[in-house]
Amino acid sequence: MLDTLRSVTTPELIEVQLRPAGLLPRALAWFIDAAIRFGIIATLSGALAGLGNFGGGILLILMFLLEWFYPVLFEVLNQGATPGKRSMGLAVVNDNGTPVGWGASFTRNLLRTADFLPFAYGCGIVSMLCHREFRRLGDIVAGTLVIYREKQQALPALADEAPIVPAAPLDRATQRALVAFAERAESLTPARQEELADLVPFLAQADAGPQGAQRLLGLANHLVGRRR
Template identity: 45%
Template sequence: MLDTIRQIETPEGVFLRLRAAGALPRALAWLVDLVIRVTATVALTSPLMVLGEGGRGLYFIVVFVVTWMYGVICEVWFNGQTLGKRALDLRVVSADGAPVTLMPSVVRNLLRVVDILPGLYGVGLVAMLMDPHARRFGDIIAGTMVVHTAELQRGSQVPVIPSEPLPPGLSLEEQAAIVDFAERCPHLTPQRQRELADLLTPLTGLSGDEGVRRLVAYANDLLGRP
């Protein structure tokens, strides 16, 4: 994947920078939720079984709710977070950054039966590796994504190097493009970095690796770094 940053403009003109959660934190959150679900089910087994046939019926209802509705209930009524996601500082949101609603949550949770195939979330892992925002198959169909709860501060991924003063006369959009390039550099191959930097040789007066370095130095200047 090139990167996992998704920038969204809200109707109010505010830009949100959402950092998509990768496979490892999501797997850890799932394991926490699994332990919680299994513990809750086991804890209720003995009390319900002593009630006879009625208790066994209630037990199967509990198993159904814990297995299929736990995720939906938590995501819709607890701000997109199951207990596992809360522990890992993750949240389910709509693809446009809005809070997840009932039907998308139901769809993404039901489609776990596809993502889990052929075992150990094989389909889901392949989908996450191919999708630019690390979404499993259920997220793609439901129009949702899992993100880290802290919004990414602009410029936080720009490599720190000594700054150089930016040439005068650049528009705000051009300045923002320089910062965006510097943020993406850690996720680009050196060849791709040089290719993009060479397009701005008239601005930097340099090409190749030196052109890349100067653009990153300009970005540090724009961010107020020494």
């Protein structure tokens, strides 16, 4: 089964593509985290061995805390990623793309008990293989999604024009067209830039200020968040 894409729209009307992670990378991330927890427990058990029953009791408490709070703390405080997930380039987010919170993280991790049934995460594996976004039962109930962390991309190389705020809101298709024009502007002759600018209808009603291709470049710089 191939990974798919999930499109979400932020409150700022920006469309974001989320790529859910499949079974194999999630399983590898789990093994890495399990190895880290095992290493911590093995180290602590040696240190507490000399305390007898008292040390054994402390070790049981630490094992409980590691099992149930290790993933929650990392998911909420470390941008949705335990060390295992981070090493595999994964992160947990809400299904609308926002950062996961305490409630959702607790829910998805407490329901690992259901995902583990009948043994070796049997229910969780079946759920991920049957769900188009590879969600286990805990993810479905908590409204979370495990995705690939996209590498942060630099702003596109646009011409150095002063940003211009549009007089009226621009639809998504127009915004994309403006940014695409600005990205290609350096490969176009000035005459071709002005020719393309003449095809934009709202420039004819533009207020005083830069016109033509210069105005398009200024609008594009505003759309990508550049400042002078």
